[in-house]
Amino acid sequence: MSKIATRFAPSPTGPLHIGGVRTALFNWLFSKNQGGTFHLRIEDTDKERSKDEYKDQIIKSLKNIGIEYDGDEYIQSKQINNHVKIANELLQNGHAYKCYCSNEEIEEQKKRAKQKKIPYIYNRKWRDKKETEAPDNIKPVIRFKSKIEGSTALKDLVQGDVQIDNNTIEDFIIIRNDGSPTYNLSAAVDDHEMKITHIIRGDDHKINTFKQMQIYEAMNWGLPSYAHIPLIHTADGKKLSKRDRASTIDDYSNIGIMPEALRNYLLRLGWSYKDKEIFTLDESIKYFNLEGIGKSPSKLDISRILSMNEHYIKNINEKELYERLEEYCLIYKEKIETNKKDKLKNSLSFLKNKAKTLEDVYNNSKYILSNEVIINKNDLELIDEKAKKIIIDFKTEISSQEKLSKPTLEPIINNLIKKYETNFKGVGQPLRIALTGSKFGPGIYDILMSLGKIDVEMRLSKVIK
RNA sequence: GGUCCCUUCGUCUAUCGGUUAGGACACAUGGUUUUCAUCCAUGAAAGAGGGGUUCGAUUCCCCUAGGGACCGCCA
Numbered sequence: 192m193s194k195i196a197t198r199f200a201p202s203p204t205g206p207l208h209i210g211g212v213r214t215a216l217f218n219w220l221f222s223k224n225q226g227g228t229f230h231l232r233i234e235d236t237d238k239e240r241s242k243d244e245y246k247d248q249i250i251k252s253l254k255n256i257g258i259e260y261d262g263d264e265y266i267q268s269k270q271i272n273n274h275v276k277i278a279n280e281l282l283q284n285g286h287a288y289k290c291y292c293s294n295e296e297i298e299e300q301k302k303r304a305k306q307k308k309i310p311y312i313y314n315r316k317w318r319d320k321k322e323t324e325a326p327d328n329i330k331p332v333i334r335f336k337s338k339i340e341g342s343t344a345l346k347d348l349v350q351g352d353v354q355i356d357n358n359t360i361e362d363f364i365i366i367r368n369d370g371s372p373t374y375n376l377s378a379a380v381d382d383h384e385m386k387i388t389h390i391i392r393g394d395d396h397k398i399n400t401f402k403q404m405q406i407y408e409a410m411n412w413g414l415p416s417y418a419h420i421p422l423i424h425t426a427d428g429k430k431l432s433k434r435d436r437a438s439t440i441d442d443y444s445n446i447g448i449m450p451e452a453l454r455n456y457l458l459r460l461g462w463s464y465k466d467k468e469i470f471t472l473d474e475s476i477k478y479f480n481l482e483g484i485g486k487s488p489s490k491l492d493i494s495r496i497l498s499m500n501e502h503y504i505k506n507i508n509e510k511e512l513y514e515r516l517e518e519y520c521l522i523y524k525e526k527i528e529t530n531k532k533d534k535l536k537n538s539l540s541f542l543k544n545k546a547k548t549l550e551d552v553y554n555n556s557k558y559i560l561s562n563e564v565i566i567n568k569n570d571l572e573l574i575d576e577k578a579k580k581i582i583i584d585f586k587t588e589i590s591s592q593e594k595l596s597k598p599t600l601e602p603i604i605n606n607l608i609k610k611y612e613t614n615f616k617g618v619g620q621p622l623r624i625a626l627t628g629s630k631f632g633p634g635i636y637d638i639l640m641s642l643g644k645i646d647v648e649m650r651l652s653k654v655i656k
Numbered sequence: 657g658g659u660c661c662c663u664u665c666g667u668c669u670a671u672c673g674g675u676u677a678g679g680a681c682a683c684a685u686g687g688u689u690u691u692c693a694u695c696c697a698u699g700a701a702a703g704a705g706g707g708g709u710u711c712g713a714u715u716c717c718c719c720u721a722g723g724g725a726c727c728g729c730c731a
Contacts, residue, residue, distance in 0.1 A: 364729050
């Protein structure tokens with residue numbers, strides 16, 4: 192048994208969306224679980240639409256989520272000569288033929304098929320014709336001589352046995368009339384060349400598998416194993432496409448979803464291992480298997496992504512979390528001022544409790560990050576004369592404190608509650624509004640200590656003027 | 657239209673013929689609390705329909721319905 196090798200083969204004609212990321216993840220996990228290798232192949236043979244920026248985005252996306260491919264990326268366009276060579280061999284050994292039908296002729300047939308409401312399938316006109324009958328004003332394409340009789344069974348590692356009548360596979364084109372190879376030829380040749388043992392891909396490729404299997408057989412190559420995984424659907428049940436918003440990793444990074452959360456979510460989408468929900472990267476390698484992949488397509492559920500992210504925010508260590516937050520703010524929000532960094536770091540322990548995303552953490556920490564407290568009119572009205580007196584008293588009391596701490600703050604607040612015959616809210620709410628500009632937020636002690644004495648005094652002065 | 661695939665709570669799923677059909681997210685209610693949250697507890701919530709096979713079907717088979725994918729000289 193040769194060493195397990197899998198591959199992910201996207202075309203750089205658009206940004207990689209998370210459906211592709213999941214396919215890559217499954218391939219990678221499977222190979223690592225089996226002690227094999229995982230390869231990235233860039234299928235850039237469509238010169239018109241392929242762009243380097245997409246290739247870079249694909250590579251970046253994989254790296255971002257923790258997927259590492261073995262060796263260099265395999266660039267398909269560099270292998271075109273090899274694909275053409277194989278096509279010629281196929282021509283020689285009688286598994287392919289030149290087709291001289293004109294475009295118009297083919298179009299005409301398609302049109303007729305449509306009118307009769309029967310599926311179009313190339314009529315194999317040139318399959319057995321002699322080369323000498325060829326018109327000299329037409330550049331031929333090369334077609335693969337597909338099987339006409341019988342049926343082919345695919346032992347799919349996810350879907351089980353799938354059988355299809357051979358005559359539903361037409362004599363597909365392997366070389367265009369400009370001499371360039373088409374997808375099915377290139378993919379099959381490269382998979383063989385790369386010694387891929389397991390092809391795990393979306394089940395939208397299933398029909399291609401039957402074509403590619405025939406190329407393998409015609410070349411007498413040993414067949415790889417296939418696993419067709421169900422596609423991810425959007426919330427309304429359609430195939431995920433590049434046009435969908437919130438579909439690339441960056442879309443999720445943008446709202447503060449961390450890569451490990453997305454990785455964990457994608458892993459559990461259509462795959463399961465008992466009742467386990469949370470998988471570290473190592474655990475996912477350890478437990479991943481093809482048997483756990485479900486057969487039905489699954490829908491994207493943002494609330495689950497959010498809750499997965501919430502779990503990771505609460506569970507990664509704070510130093511790490513801080514670094515993520517700083518990077519997040521730098522890229523998507525604002526640079527954190529140097530003199531705010533320590534305050535923010537020390538406040539993470541309570542800020543993270545109210546956050547599902549890094550964006551939430553950022554929003555919750557705005558009172559620390561910004562120097563100005565903006566209080567809206569309704570909230571300002573809550574600071575009435577009595578509240579102002581409380582604030583003045585509070586400010587006087589802390590002026591003698593060297594540093595704000597819970598043991599010293601607690602008696603002060605308790606005394607104010609007694610003195611003004613109010614409750615905690617009566618003291619806490621005006622303070623919170625004055626210090627953060629909001630009725631909601633962290634605990635009052637946390638706010639006080641996270642801001643520090645100087646900031647607290649400054650902010651309080653402003654409301655009692 | 658043709659070919660192929662799929663069908664358990666709203667969502668992701670467990671169950672590999674015998675279960676009060678389990679878990680997670682979301683939702684609802686209650687509790688803790690200093691506001692918002694967190695946290696804890698509790699609750700509601702599912703085998704698409706119809707036939708078989710079997711002592712017994714969510715599980716195996718068939719039909720129907722519904723959903724999806726593919727049907728390019730794109731990949």
